[in-house]
Amino acid sequence: xxxxxxxxxxxxxxxxxxxxxxxxxxxxxxxxxxxxxxxxxxxxxxxxxxxxxxxxxxxxxxxxxxxxxxxxxxxxxxxxxxxxxxxxxxxxxxxxxxxxxxxxxxxxxxxxxxxxxxxxxxxxxxxxxxxxxxxxxxxxxxxxxxxxxxxxxxxxxxxxxxxxxxxxxxxxxxxxxxxxxxxxxxxxxxxxxxxxxxxxxxxxxxxxxxxxxxxxxxxxxxxxxxxxxxxxxxxxxxxxxxxxxxxxxxxxxxxxxxxxxxxxxxxxxxxxxxxxxxxxxxxxxxxxxxxxxxxxxxxxxxxxxxxxxxxxxxxxxxxxxxxxxxxxxxxxxxxxxxxxxxxxxxxxxxxxxxxxxxxxxxxxxxxxxxxxxxxxxxxxxxxxxxxxxxxxxxxxxxxxxxxxxxxxxxxxxxxxxxxxxxxxxxxxxxxxxxxxxxxxxxxxxxxxxxxxxxxxxxxxxxxxxxxxxxxxxxxxxxxxxxxxxxxxxxxxxxxxxxxxxxxxxxxxxxxxxxxxxxxxxxxxxxxxxxxxxxxxxxxxxxxxxxxxxxxxxxxxxxxxxxxxxxxxxxxxxxxxxxxxxxxxxxxxxxxxxxxxxxxxxxxxxxxxxxxxxxxxxxxxxxxxxxxxxxxxxxxxxxxxxxxxxxxxxxxxxxxxxxxxxxxxxxxxxxxxxxxxxxxxxxxxxxxxxxxxxxxxxxxxxxxxxxxxxxxxxxxxxxxxxxxxxxxxxxxxxxxxxxxxxxxxxxxxxxxxxxxxxxxxxxxxxxxxxxxxxxxxxxxxxxxxxxxxxxxxxxxxxxxxxxxxxxxxxxxxxxxxxxxxxxxxxxxxxxxxxxxxxxxxxxxxxxxxxxxxxxx
Numbered sequence: 001x002x003x004x005x006x007x008x009x010x011x012x013x014x015x016x017x018x019x020x021x022x023x024x025x026x027x028x029x030x031x032x033x034x035x036x037x038x039x040x041x042x043x044x045x046x047x048x049x050x051x052x053x054x055x056x057x058x059x060x061x062x063x064x065x066x067x068x069x070x071x072x073x074x075x076x077x078x079x080x081x082x083x084x085x086x087x088x089x090x091x092x093x094x095x096x097x098x099x100x101x102x103x104x105x106x107x108x109x110x111x112x113x114x115x116x117x118x119x120x121x122x123x124x125x126x127x128x129x130x131x132x133x134x135x136x137x138x139x140x141x142x143x144x145x146x147x148x149x150x151x152x153x154x155x156x157x158x159x160x161x162x163x164x165x166x167x168x169x170x171x172x173x174x175x176x177x178x179x180x181x182x183x184x185x186x187x188x189x190x191x192x193x194x195x196x197x198x199x200x201x202x203x204x205x206x207x208x209x210x211x212x213x214x215x216x217x218x219x220x221x222x223x224x225x226x227x228x229x230x231x232x233x234x235x236x237x238x239x240x241x242x243x244x245x246x247x248x249x250x251x252x253x254x255x256x257x258x259x260x261x262x263x264x265x266x267x268x269x270x271x272x273x274x275x276x277x278x279x280x281x282x283x284x285x286x287x288x289x290x291x292x293x294x295x296x297x298x299x300x301x302x303x304x305x306x307x308x309x310x311x312x313x314x315x316x317x318x319x320x321x322x323x324x325x326x327x328x329x330x331x332x333x334x335x336x337x338x339x340x341x342x343x344x345x346x347x348x349x350x351x352x353x354x355x356x357x358x359x360x361x362x363x364x365x366x367x368x369x370x371x372x373x374x375x376x377x378x379x380x381x382x383x384x385x386x387x388x389x390x391x392x393x394x395x396x397x398x399x400x401x402x403x404x405x406x407x408x409x410x411x412x413x414x415x416x417x418x419x420x421x422x423x424x425x426x427x428x429x430x431x432x433x434x435x436x437x438x439x440x441x442x443x444x445x446x447x448x449x450x451x452x453x454x455x456x457x458x459x460x461x462x463x464x465x466x467x468x469x470x471x472x473x474x475x476x477x478x479x480x481x482x483x484x485x486x487x488x489x490x491x492x493x494x495x496x497x498x499x500x501x502x503x504x505x506x507x508x509x510x511x512x513x514x515x516x517x518x519x520x521x522x523x524x525x526x527x528x529x530x531x532x533x534x535x536x537x538x539x540x541x542x543x544x545x546x547x548x549x550x551x552x553x554x555x556x557x558x559x560x561x562x563x564x565x566x567x568x569x570x571x572x573x574x575x576x577x578x579x580x581x582x583x584x585x586x587x588x589x590x591x592x593x594x595x596x597x598x599x600x601x602x603x604x605x606x607x608x609x610x611x612x613x614x615x616x617x618x619x620x621x622x623x624x625x626x627x628x629x630x631x632x633x634x635x636x637x638x639x640x641x642x643x644x645x646x647x648x649x650x651x652x653x654x655x656x657x658x659x660x661x662x663x664x665x666x667x668x669x670x671x672x673x674x675x676x677x678x679x680x681x682x683x684x685x686x687x688x689x690x691x692x693x694x695x696x697x698x699x700x701x702x703x704x705x706x707x708x709x710x711x712x713x714x715x716x717x718x719x720x721x722x723x724x725x726x727x728x729x730x731x732x733x734x735x736x737x738x739x740x741x742x743x744x745x746x747x748x749x750x751x752x753x754x755x756x757x758x759x760x761x762x763x764x765x766x767x768x769x770x771x772x773x774x775x776x777x778x779x780x781x782x783x784x785x786x787x788x789x790x791x792x793x794x795x796x797x798x799x800x801x802x803x804x805x806x807x808x809x810x811x812x813x814x815x816x817x818x819x820x821x822x823x824x825x826x827x828x829x830x831x832x833x834x835x836x837x838x839x840x841x842x843x844x845x846x847x848x849x850x851x852x853x854x855x
Contacts, residue, residue: 015081019091022072023063032090052085055092062095178212178260179220179230187216191237198239199306202246203299206309209253210292212260218246220253226261227328230254245306252317255324259285262327271336271389272371277344280367281323284360291316315356322357326364337391338424341369345428348465362465369463372426373470377461380436380477382453383443393425394418394437418444428467435478438702442481445609445701446488482700485609489701493610496695499708501555502614505602506622507684508629513548518637520544525596529563532596537561560603567598568627569731572721597634601627612701613708621712624721625684632676635734638741639669661744661789668737668796675730678822683718687711718818726806733799740792747785 016032056073063069076084173181190198205215209232214220217235232250234243259281266278295312298304329343344365351358375392378384385396397417418441425433447453461470489495504510520540524532538561545556564571601623606614642665691711698704720726804823811819 015076015084015087018072018076019069019087022069023059023091023095024069032094049085052088055088059088059091059095176212176260176264178257178264179214181222183222183233184214184219186219186233186235189237190217190235195239195242198242200299202238202242203304203306203309206246206249206253207292207296207299209250210256210313211289212253212257218250220257226265227258227331230257242306245310249310249313249317252313252320255317255320256288258324259320259327262331265331269389271391273337273340273368273391274330276371277330277340277364277368280364281327283367284319284323284363288316288320318357319360322351322360326361337389338372338393338426338429341365341372341426341428344368345426366463369426373461373463376429376436379440380474380481381443383440383445383447383481385440391424393420393429393433394440395421417441428463431467432471432474435474438700439474439478439481442485442701445612446481446485449488449609451488485701486698486704489609489613489704495610495613495704496692498555498606498610498614499691499695501553501558502604502622503688504550504553505559505604506626507688508626508633508680510548510550510553513544513550514633516548517541517544518633521596521600522637525600527596529565529594529596529599532563534561534563537563537600558605560605562601562603562623563596563599564601564623565599567594568624568631569727571627572624572727573724597631600630613704618708618712621716625715625719628719628721629676629679631734632672632679635737635741636669636672636676638738639665639672642741642744643669660786660793664740664789664793664796665744668740671800672734672737674822678818679719682818682821684715687714687718720807720819723806723810726803726810729799729803729806733796733803736792736796736799740796743788743792 020032056070060069060073073088190201193201201217205218208215209218209220217238219233221231221233223230229251230253232253234246238246263278263281266274268275291312295304295309298308326344326347329347330340333339333343335343344361348358348361348365351361372391375385375387378386379392379394385392385394387396395418397419418437420433420437429436443453459473461473464470504513508514517540520543521537524536524540541559541561545551545553545559550556566574603623604614604619606619688711691707694707695704698707716722720730807819807823811823
């Protein structure tokens with residue numbers, strides 16, 4: 001009774017396909033159909049409903065989604081689907097038996113091959129061959145569509161994947177207003193039909209074609225690419241004169257097809273700009289459809305000829321050609337957002353000579369600009385971006401709350417929080433890009449400070465070929481935003497007072513506080529960094545702030561102490577080596593034992609929005625200048641302490657032996673004081689005055705940041721911190737001074753002991769006296785002390801010469817007068833330079849060393 005299944009009916013094919021889709025296994029419909037056609041035992045199972053239910057349950061276990069399969073099975077069962085039991089049993093045998101290889105696959109008859117004499121194709125085979133070909137074409141289309149879907153998925157926002165949206169074009173292709181993708185054959189020839197009748201038939205055909213419906217005598221051909229022009233096949237036996245007129249009118253149908261394809265390709269992820277453009281095109285197409293309806297009315301009344309039709313559609317053909325050209329340039333390049341507006345703007349400008357075409361392009365541009373300009377309006381008047389499809393020229397890069405960001409957030413905020421995406425900037429807004437970016441940033445900072453923003457300008461931004469129409473609105477918004485934020489920083493948050501506080505501490509302008517702090521922390525900072533107690537330094541800092549003139553500073557409580565894990569020279573070299581060959585050398589801190597004086601620096605806690613100016617990078621620059629000044633001050637204090645020791649030694653009988661040491665100490669002290677004077681008086685103070693004067697004239701926060709950055713850059717360069725060679729030379733110079741001071745402090749103890757021994761005689765017992773050290777100042781070994789002082793003198797002079805040489809070279813290369821000032825101040829040591837040349841050519845010092853070594 002199942003012999004009529006050799007070619008299964010459409011209902012049975014549908015049942016098999018539905019079950020296979022629900023089962024989700026590797027079986028193909030061809031395998032099942034071949035089995036049914038060639039298995040003589042198929043359909044003779046005679047199973048009960050209970051057994052079939054059990055087989056369905058077992059199949060559900062093997063299914064990718066058991067619930068879906070059982071639901072589909074129950075649905076087919078309730079619809080009383082014919083042969084459902086036999087189909088389920090067959091699926092069970094093919095899927096669930098343990099050894100599938102034992103299932104004897106029915107022998108399939110050899111398939112007929114075209115142009116094969118052994119297998120003649122009959123009319124009965126044509127439907128089956130047609131089904132096979134259509135299925136192969138569908139499979140290839142599926143592969144192409146899959147590649148397109150993967151490409152589109154990359155452009156979709158993250159939330160799009162969580163939405164369960166139907167794909168109407170894929171599931172219901174008949175809903176498309178464009179021509180079908182597959183080609184339909186010509187129905188019947190026109191031979192023998194009079195020309196007058198052919199004309200009426202062709203008019204009907206053309207009206208259908210203009211609406212995207214294929215005709216019987218004129219059919220559309222498939223297109224290779226989405227935005228290719230569509231071709232048509234015309235019946236060969238159509239009258240030549242009619243055929244010529246038809247060919248002239250078919251471009252309207254082709255352009256309409258391109259426009260419809262563009263509209264239907266735009267999905268919800270395409271963006272608001274494309275949505276607005278599509279809506280505007282649909283509005284134009286309404287008039288087009290109205291024209292088609294009117295022509296159909298004329299045709300029904302018999303008043304429409306082919307020549308009249310050509311006359312009526314001629315203006316519309318030009319309009320549709322303009323639309324097709326616009327959507328093709330947008331669709332082929334896969335443009336979105338601001339790039340779409342650029343294409344529309346350029347197209348509008350190029351159509352100056354064609355009034356009708358320019359009106360259409362201007363209409364589309366105005367409508368497409370509305371959502372983009374709405375985002376722009378929110379940005380320049382409220383400082384917020386509502387851009388779910390990432391179309392706007394400004395991109396917000398903030399992913400978390402401001403409070404959760406690291407300390408250097410303020411440093412990156414102004415440069416990295418909001419960035420301009422150049423590919424999204426419409427050409428007509430290109431000259432306003434910088435102003436638009438800054439306007440929104442200003443307002444955003446104001447809103448983050450808790451201040452309410454009220455839109456002062458109620459004028460709506462509209463697209464126009466004249467830039468001044470919306471340029472004036474943008475300029476007004478920018479003026480309001482820049483003025484508001486500047487007043488907020490200067491008045492409410494006292495930016496100038498903050499900067500003066502920074503100068504007092506980091507640039508050592510508060511002299512009494514610095515002296516008190518160095519006196520209080522001298523013992524603690526002389527320790528190794530691991531032995532220092534930071535809390536003790538914090539307590540001493542607070543004490544000095546309260547006891548000095550800094551107590552009147554309203555921001556003194558924001559000061560902190562910091563102990564950095566590297567010295568100033570390593571820090572500067574690490575910064576200057578960025579993106580150079582030496583960068584790897586400074587990636588890790590060197591394990592060198594450091595003292596507190598070499599690692600100490602002030603820190604400051606700055607709150608929003610002042611942290612935009614005094615950000616982490618700016619504070620780091622202030623710290624580097626402070627460490628340089630602080631260390632020079634420390635060296636000066638050590639030399640002054642040596643001067644105090646020298647006053648005591650002057651009263652001793654052997655004071656003449658210290659004459660050279662006194663002179664060297666004076667040279668060192670004068671040199672260090674000149675360095676400090678140069679940095680504080682000739683560099684920092686003039687630059688600070690210039691900064692204060694420029695800040696009184698600024699118009700926006702960007703100028704404040706620029707002036708402040710220039711001030712720090714100038715101070716770092718003129719204070720000899722940005723040149724590795726010069727910084728190294730100055731550091732070496734200070735190190736020689738420190739080593740000399742340490743040497744003199746040690747010698748002071750033994751010189752006092754030696755003087756007491758001479759005064760009291762042998763009855764004086766010096767328990768701490770070191771014979772070898774004491775001999776350095778005794779009468780018999782005075783040359784030993786003198787040689788040590790001379791060595792320090794040579795080292796100091798050599799270091800000073802190195803500094804002067806580098807300064808002179810840099811002054812010549814960079815044409816800077818400030819460095820020449822310090823060079824002139826330090827050249828007072830010219831006499832000692834000559835002494836260095838004398839010592840370099842004289843071997844007396846070397847001979848004295850050899851004698852001392854032999855004795």
